[in-house]
Amino acid sequence: MKRLLTGAAVAGLLLCGYTISASAATLKVLTSWNKNVWPTYVVLDNFIKNVKKLGGDKIKIRISGPEVVPGFQQLQPVKAGVFDILFTHGVYHMGSKGLAAIMDAMNSDPVGKRTSGVWDHLDKFYQKTHGLKLLAISPNSTKGYHIFLKKPLSSKGDWKGRKIRGTQTYHGVIRLFGGEPVVMSGSQVYSALEKGVVDGAAWPAAGMLSMKHFEVAKYKVRPTFGTSTLPFLMNLKSYKKLTKEKQNILLQAGYLTELEMPWIGDQVQAEEDAALAKKGVKITRLPADQVSKMRKAFSESIWALGEKCCGADAKKLRELSEKSGLSW
Template sequence: MNTFTRAAFAATAALSLGTTASAQDLRLLAGWDSSYAAVGDVLMPFIERLEEETTADISINVLGPETVPPFEQLDPVSRGLFDMLYTNGAYHFNEIAVGMTLDAMNGTTEDLREGGVWQAVDAQYQELGLKLIAVLYDLNGYHIMLKDEVGEDALEGRRIRGTPIYHPVIEALGGSPVVLPGNEIYPALERGVVDGAAWPTVGAVAYKWFEVADYMMRPTFGQVSHMVLMNLETWNGLDDQTRSEIEAAAQSFELEANGLFDELAASERETLETEGMTVSELSQEMGEMISGAWFTGTLDLAATQNPEAVEEIRGLATEAGVDG
């Protein structure tokens, strides 16, 4: 834990000791700041829905990664220093990896709930003191932005920025993964340190990557899960009616989130094309291959951390037909 994070924890603990907050006065840590559309255009409407559709006086205050860095946020929420978390499962892979399996699926949260995948992931997080509230899915998934268009040999010999979850797809396409944080993508593309960068289909506009990359690889792969978690003690401290109202509002909003992300992705692509980016298509064979590579690679990686839980999720996904 770095000095900045320790200071944030200490300040939070002091505040908790000095005041007695209402059980419905909740603080949410977000893994992204408001420049990411999944915060302003999806998370904030979801929070408004929770506040409106619960009879209890719930107030949710959002704190971003300037409070606690995104890869360090799971622990303080599980320990009750904060009440809620908005994150992606890959961000806390070293603590629990089952959340990242959600990105490998091929279906809405309704499909995942009906198939038991949603509940299996929830059960694993509860063992760490966290309750899964909602999975706000961007079904448009991930893509790779490139300086040069896809070749006959896909990405053979190219250096592609990607955190470990992307490595199976990058390697299957012949590329070499380079691990860089998001804030280093622009200069790395600009200086030629990397030849491309993997990222969700929503997000490139805000970071102006169209200035240093000319192509968007298609087809996309996977889907982007934005998890909303709550500290389990906080959850259990709410009355039965409030918990029921939150669950109903969350399940309803999960489906609405698909539409919100669809609109964001369409707007994003239009803007990128206006700024000069062009779609570059993989061959049909390569396009069909990366879907399987993404599903298998993501679950294999998650299994290195939580083998039994991931094996259960893999079986449920296959039975439900959402396995990539």
């Protein structure tokens, strides 16, 4: 907590020396999620509040969501300058050198990511590779991801033979316990569970409530694994057009968001857990001796994807992460 308070104090001090600019900047934000996915969208909501808190009316935000540009197609229009800022997950552009996806293999410590060189390395990568400036790389909680199921774990503590929806970052965990990964968009999960196309799904630890998955799946596997980590990426040309004052407002709003979200996200998680319990959702637990294997399978699959995607840059991030104790 001391580290977080210190970071917040620094953020405030860094803004003190700037003068008031004459006109407001209006920035177009493209987000991969709408408010109906609140446990994820809350990160963007907090960022916008921090921009307002630090900059008043100097920066105005205009938001467009996946109904305008689908999540997996959002990188290019931000690179092209059609939008100024992208709020997303690295896996959504993994096929286009989405190095940010491998941040999920690290814990949620925002200060450590900055002091270790991880943050700067990721920033330089996106500037050089995509023409995008990193504003923040924020966890949405300390809880990461989980698997939820239509039926509880087997007597052996696995889901052998079941079909589990999951993007490629989850495949290591799904296969570890005998499952068959099924790739589909998040919007298809409810129907697929309802119709028996899949037997469960990998998802951020919070989200069963807002997506109403509890209506078609009554078991959530615990403990959780990994860290859901979400980048804010800004078109570099748009960023450079801003005054130093406005650049600093965005950067410090990003830092404050990184510092605050572990605690805000955990509160969202606690509220969801309580609500789900009232709706009959039960916990099914992995055997204790399988927990470390699960977390290792997740992180190793993430690192492997990173190396396939981004080679030496992914290896460098892993080196920095492991040296500083950020890796799971």
